[in-house]
Amino acid sequence: MTTANSRGSGVLERLRLLLIEDDPGDAFLVEELLREVEPDVDITLARTLREALSLLDASVQCVLVDLALPDAQGLDTLQQVLVKAPGTAVLVLTGLADAHVGVAAVGAGAQDYLVKQDVDGALLMRAIRYAIERKRADETERQLVEARAVSRENARLERGLLPVPILNDPSLRHDARYRPGRARALLGGDFYDTVQTEDGAVHIMIGDVCGHGADEASLGVRLRMAWRALVLAGLRGGPLLTTLDAVLQHERWSDEIFTTLCMLTIDAGRETVDVHRAGHPRPLFFDETGVKAFPDEPNGPALGLLPCTDWPSERLELGRTWGLMLYTDGLIEGYVGDGDERLDLEGLLRLAEDAHGRGERGSRLIDGLIAEAERLNGGVLADDLAVLLLSRGDWG
Missing domain, CATH: 3.40.50.2300 (Response regulator)
Structure with a gap:
């Protein structure tokens, strides 16, 4: 034999x-x-x-x-x-x-x-x-059996740790995707949240703690919860980011740990948006004319890098129908082809234009962008990934 x-x-x-x-x-x-x-x-x-x-x-x-x-x-x-x-x-x-x-x-x-x-x-x-x-x-x-048990436990933990948006405006559609980069991980260092306050304004935020481990995931959850509490307490704009920066400095385990963050506040009339960025990638804006990235300025440093920093803001007009997409750099740092070229913002804009032209909206738009980024990367994106899309109307 x-x-x-x-x-x-x-x-x-x-x-x-x-x-x-x-x-x-x-x-x-x-x-x-x-x-x-x-x-x-x-x-x-x-x-x-x-x-x-x-x-x-x-x-x-x-x-x-x-x-x-x-x-x-x-x-x-x-x-x-x-x-x-x-x-x-x-x-x-x-x-x-x-x-x-x-x-x-x-x-x-x-x-x-x-x-x-x-x-x-x-x-x-x-x-x-x-x-x-x-x-x-x-x-x-x-x-x-063990994998099924872990999957069920992961789902329960994620439901508890990922945010449930506080949003009661039926004219707005909220779609989000979250995926940690580590295998079998519950959460990564990325985090996001959406809160509508009593004055009718809607506040959305996305952030990214540097690193990919369990400590970074835990810090991301704490920062998200702190941000929600500060928004509900009435803090806004630069003072909110200054306080959140202080929270980060108290909670982090090393002076080298920093967090990028983008925060948008849509007014009660849904006509304008105030933009604050702390070293984070530029959001995308969808309307009937197409897709464009938010202006590069203003943009302050990431949280945790410089003490007592004032984060500037800018107010932009929205129009009647629109979509605002926040994302972490895990979406744009994948490769394009076999070389060293990365997708970056320019590549994401091209993908978003194509998706917009095909009439993709909401979760279908997000899933399509992630799938196309992975196709170009030749496989699953390695970094933590979060995408949040808040939209009004069908963008024409």
Whole structure:
């Protein structure tokens, strides 16, 4: 029989087994039976549980164990093997008088049991192969159940940590997307929020803590919550950013940590927007004429870089129908093609113009821009990513 391991080729891999058996005659019999049907099987013999535990490693595919050993008896033997090698298949060998022990062993975690006096080589080899495949199936199922549980827990945590917009104007549409760059992460360092205050004004914000770890994600949540509280308390514009800068300096763990942020305030009549930027990428403005980026100025430094900074602002006209899109740099720092060219603002504007021309709006617009940026990047964007789109009407 061919013994090379060739994944996906249908060629059986060479078996590496650990036989735990203190009776020399029984050990010789098992080895002979196996080598009759598979000469190249790799069998290591251990005569005590202590010796077996020292030999167990990830390369062992199946353990054949007699539960009656000089230094361990019954299911205690099995439990110690399972603890030492939880990912390895275990096949219990019993005598005629101990068949009931084999049944109990399967219930305790073994993949199967065999009565020594009833087996031949072919039956024993089939049982070993079956035990290995069953263990693999059990492990796959366990990982699937674990992944589902983690996914459900992630969804619950995200619902608690991601913002629910405070918005009661039916003329406005709110769409957002959020995706951390770290695998299996709940949140990244990006954050956003939307709050409509009692005077009818709507405040939207997006920010990006430098870095990508759990500490950055935690800091982003704290800054978002602080921003919401300050807005609801009546703080606006530069004074709000000055206070948020103080919060960042108290909450961060290193003087090198900074945060970029863009904040827009739409007046109660939905005719003008006040813009504050702290080192953050320029938002996009959609209307019936097309798409354009907000002016490069005014733009102050990122939060956490300079003490006592005054962040300038500018008021812009909105018109009757419009869309305002804030985003973090994860959307524009992907590559275009195989070279070093990045998408950047110019590339995003081209993609947005095409999407606008196709009549894409709301979540469809956001999803389309992200998908196109990933297509140009040749894969998933590596950085944390947040996009917030607030719109009124259909932009003509």
